[in-house]
Amino acid sequence: MISTINPVTGEQIQSFDAHTEQQVDAALTAAADAQKSWRAVPVEDRVQILRNTAKVLRDGKADYARLITLEMGKPISEAEAEIEKCAKTAEYYAEHAPRFLAPETIESDAAASGVVFDPLGVVLAIMPWNYPFWQFFRFALPALAAGNGAILKHANNVPASALAVEEIMDKAGLPAGLFATVLIESDRVAGLIADDRIAAVTLTGSTQVGRIVAGQAGNALKKQVLELGGSDPFIVLADADIKAAAKVAVKARFTNNGQSCVNAKRFIVDEKIADEFVAEFLARTRELVVGDPTDRATTIGPMARENLRAELHDQVTRTVENGGKIILGGNIVDGPGYFYEPTVIDHVRPGQAAFDEETFGPVAAIIRVSSTEEAITLANQTEFGLGAALWTRDTDKATALLRHIDAGAVFINGMVASDPRLPFGGIKNSGYGRELGSYGIREFTNMKTFWTGTATAATPAVAD
Template sequence: MQLSINPASGDELARLEDHDPAFVEAALTHAVAAQKAWRQVAIEDRVELLRRIARVLRADLSRHAELISLEVGKPIAEAEGEVEKCAMNCDFYAEHAAAYLADETIASSASESLLSYEPLGVVLAIMPWNYPLWQFFRFAAPALAAGNGTILKHANNVPQCAMLIQDILDKAECPDGLAKVLLLQPGEVAALIADDRIAAVTLTGSTHVGTIVASQAGKALKKQVLELGGSDPFIVLADADIATAAAMAVKARYTNVGQSCVNAKRFIVDDSVADAFVAAFKHNVEALVIGDPKDRATQIGPMARANLRDELDRQVKDTLGQGATLVTGGAPLDRPGFYYAPTIIDHVTEEMTAAREETFGPVAAIIRVKDENEAVRIANDTEFGLGASIWTADAAKARTLAKRVDAGAVFINGIVASDPRLPFGGIKRSGYGRELGIIGMREFTNIKTVWIGPAQG
């Protein structure tokens, strides 16, 4: 049984039954057969599926966004942006897939060789709740265009969004069985990973779950792409435009109520400008509108689950008990649902909880440093390595510093975000492999070398 709960009220929305073993068995069998046929379809025809998906997403964008907002608690404007981003991603790969997957010729005086990009098969997608449509279509658009099939196991707190994805695929006339949603419990995933009909695995989720999935997939010798947790640094140097940095810091931290792997979480600020930055940041944060996610004025809705809110509150209390100071917020809100006040904690040091752990919610930790070298050292002093941003007026210096930061992506004078044109992923305990861009498109392909010697006879 999978429960759908409204985070804004705590009320039950729906109960969906898990799929039984017979349904799962049929889904796997049909997926393999559908993928074998699909890989023979010309890529020019495969990308037409992506264009149809984009049209279906946009044709009923409001309904799709309303369900995301209802089931996740995401402000409606952000939910609409998520749906449109899914459609844009499908359009992007529909336009570029043929070029990204074209054979590459490597010539020499004695021979000619080809690199060919061929599908792996049926890919198991294990997806999270925080961007319930985007995380799936981010992976699925390039994977399907490359000739793969997919089985989706979604997070158990978004079963209605999971079935919405199936509805979108069906309306887009996705070949029968090629992309199937399964409602399962976490304990049933291991059997799927081990099944010979699954060729590879992609996971977006916590580092803890990532270690489990990596172990299971590694035992089965199956390719994985893991996009896991993060504790992204937001580095503000002494020469930064403080007003701009403080304004963008709000978006970097509090988008999706702070529930994103690439939200900025540690704000590493040069001590010479820290007071000014914190004052401006506090002013901007306290101006955020907290309310019903269905209200277009709302910028901060509820967190997705009560246990996530309680864990965040524990991290805040621990950090304050360790000597940090509270600037604003710092507690659950006294109202129905799973709301937590947008929070800033100042004078955080490296050993404190908010610096060591990923804070998955609306809490910003301010770490003051003496110079850029200390900023980079502290930025790298974490088990994570997903994204980072650097704020400075000196672009040349920023390029040099970016190379010293341990992260899958560094944004200079901009907030970290995924873009279909750019590879996305992390290092260290933030995972491995890439999504998006040409590299992401090729992750679930067999990069085959074909060597051609001199003609005989």
């Protein structure tokens, strides 16, 4: 039985029977069969489904946003923004996919040569709960446009959202069977990965789960894209616009109740301006409103699950025991649901939990440094490498420094966020591969070389 628990109250809302082996097998067969026809459809025709998807999303925005908020606790305005982002991404790929997937000519000694982009087949998507629509659509829209099919295994605390995205694709006119949601427990995922009808795997989730999935997919020699954990640094140099940096920093840390891989988590601040920055950061954090996420005045809802809140509080406790200083919050909110106070810990250093580990919730760590060099060193002193923000008025310096930051993306004087126009992904224990942009749509394609000889030169000049 797979159940939805309302994180505001802790009460069960709805439950679903897990899909049987026969149901899953039928879904795999249907997807594999449908994909054989779908790959032959011209990309210019495939993308009409994406335009339809954008319309379906917008037509149902209010209902879909309420569903997200109900299942995982995101403030309603952020849930609505999530739906709109999915719709805009559908429109982006509807416009640009034909160009991204067009054959490329490469000069060689052949009469003609280059690369074509063929779909791989049916891709298994293992998705998390924190952005239950966006995480699926940012993968599925380019993958489907490229001619692939998809099977979704979603997080088991958002089953209604998982079924809703299947309904959306059906309403958009996607060929029957090409995509399906399977409601299964995690111990059945290995069988899906090993199944010959699955051609590739994409996962957004924890580093721990990423290692497991990578091992299973690697054993089956199947392509993977992994977007895993993050402990993103938010670096504020001495010459930064402090008020602007603090304003964005609060949003970067507490958006989505602090539950995002690319939330800023470690605020690395030059000690010369640290007191001023912290004062601004605290003032804006105190303005956050903790409460019912369906209330539009609320800016911080509950954490998604009770065990996640317990883990976060343990990290806060261990950080303080090891020298960190709580200057705001630090407590579990009394009453029903899984609420946690917006928390700021100052004087955090390496060796403390809030520095070394990913804090997945509304907790900010302040790290004071004596120089730019120390800031970059500490930014890189992590197992993760997803995103980073760098704040300075000297754009030339920023351009030079970004090459020294170990991350999949560096945002200068801004907040790290995914954008359909730009590739998204990490390095180190934050995973590998890219989503979004032209790079993302090609991840689940066979980049097939073609070489055409002439009547007098029927083989390459240099043979292997």
